Amino acid sequence: MSRAEHSTGEALVGLLESYGVDTIFGIPGVHNVEMYRALPRSKINHVLVRHEQGAGFMADGYARATGKPGVCFTITGPGLTNIMTPLGQSWSDSSPVFCISSALDITDSAQGRGRLHEMQSQLGAAQTITDLTVRAYTPQDVRDGVARAFSAFASRRPRPAYLELPLDLLKYPSGPGWTAHKTPKLPQADxxxxxxxxxxxxxxxxxxxxxxxxxxxxxxxxxxxxxxxxxxxxxxxxxxxxxxxxxxxxxxxxxxxxxxxxxxxxxxxxxxxxxxxxxxxxxxxxxxxxxxxxxxxxxxxxxxxxxxxxxxxxxxxxxxxxxxxxxxxxxxxxxxxxxxxxxxxxxxxxEPAEDDALRKMLRQVLAVIRANLPRETVIASDMTQIAYAANEIFPVYEPRTWLHPVGFGTLGFALPAGIGAKFGTPDKPVAVMIGDYGIQYTINELGTAAEHKLPLIILMWNNDALGQIRDDMVNKGIQPNAVTLINPDFQALAKAYRCNAEKPDSLKSLAEAIGRALKADGPTLIEMTPRMLNG
Missing domain, CATH: 3.40.50.1220 (TPP-binding domain)
Incomplete structure (x- = not known):
């Protein structure tokens, strides 16, 4: 319980801890620093991410891998708009993510006075991709908002919740009553x-x-x-x-x-x-x-x-x-x-007799990956050709070990989701299955993985193109355009982030690279290319 002289921002952290929150993903900013005041003396592990999009996807990956709510902190305005894509993914895929954001002062919100991070309706924006949205005006509103979120997570279809805390409210004395409420049970069948x-x-x-x-x-x-x-x-x-x-x-x-x-x-x-x-x-x-x-x-x-x-x-x-x-x-x-x-x-x-050339190639690569990853490995996949094939032909053996951005279909999901999954399931191997284009949406989160020395296995399929879009264009009689790109040197880029990097030249060397990555002291980017099959 928070002492009465504590601020509402401080009391919030203690309340989250009492609801069983052990990890928060976020970025401190000038608008939400009061939410960070109590974290050093809390048991909650805060993970500093490289972008709010990463925070949302990590909270989603944590939630999918554990079944527990994933929690993220963000700031007014651009913090929220940056995290809205991950919230849309978790809404679409029924993932319990709790986003807590700062907002402009109670007395000065959306008045068009040119305030820092001002939006016309921050709450309205959040309402489009969350199942519960609460703007707090008093400390009791904060307590009730947190209780409503955890009640919803415990008793109905899991979807993201959003709690908005005005700047001036975060500094208010918290008052008493900051204890977790008993949550309801899931409905039982007739x-x-x-x-x-x-x-x-x-x-x-x-x-x-x-x-x-x-x-x-x-x-x-x-x-x-x-x-x-x-x-x-x-x-x-x-x-x-x-x-x-x-x-x-x-x-x-x-x-x-x-x-x-x-x-x-x-x-x-x-x-x-x-x-x-x-x-x-x-x-x-x-x-x-x-x-x-x-x-x-x-x-x-x-x-x-x-x-x-x-x-x-x-x-x-x-x-x-x-x-x-x-x-x-x-x-x-x-x-x-x-x-x-x-x-x-x-x-x-x-099935293999019906494979086209691409599926035949991917089937061989996926067979090597499956044979060399332990059965319990959690795999976060992305919107990429190799994952589309894996959705069908890659066997998964345990619940909560295949994390794919199904409904919203978001590029860049896999890397931060895999990081979140690793924080949630530290005793399980975690791998990421992603493409050369999609990884560039959130590649900055390699820094987060490296900082925490997460032994993440990043399996990146590099065909130097938006391969699926190119093939769709061909199938629809459209001359392929805007689907090729000049990629960075991924090996050098991974090493710049202090990650391990490998580029296998054969299926055998892919198997060996996975074996080394499983034992590595930190993340390993394994760059896979179609040329491996000729090695």
Missing amino acids: ADQIREAATLLSNAKSPLVLLGGGAQGAGMAALAIAEKLGAPILTTTAGKGTAPGDHPLCLGYRLASASGRKLLQEADVILCAGSELSETDFWESGFHLSKGLIRIDLDPMVLARPHAAEIAILADAASALDCILAALPAADHSARRKASEKKIADILSA
């Missing part, structure tokens, strides 16, 4: 709906389990249901790792491929947990599931659109799936399971 869902599944001829990012904590129950029913498992990109990618019933993410669509169309009952089933899951806005759909989600609006559910269960995926598993009657579905496993195996074995 018992009648559970029985209805179990009956529908038990009577199904060809059931299927579909897992999204909201099922990351429900993998064991989902897998047990699939095994009991002999049902295949599909995931969204955000759902990768909910079930082990090498389980014989798991096809992983194939919603955009003919094989995955065929499985969905053949299923008479689909148990879908924790996914809004969006355009960026199917990469086709007109694809709809219309029969035998059981949906479990924390968001009632998701249950209403765009796919009509036969049973719509508003509940936490983990507890709902546990209940469905318990309600399923005993039955022998061993023949169906054997048939499902064969179907999955046949799909996977047939």
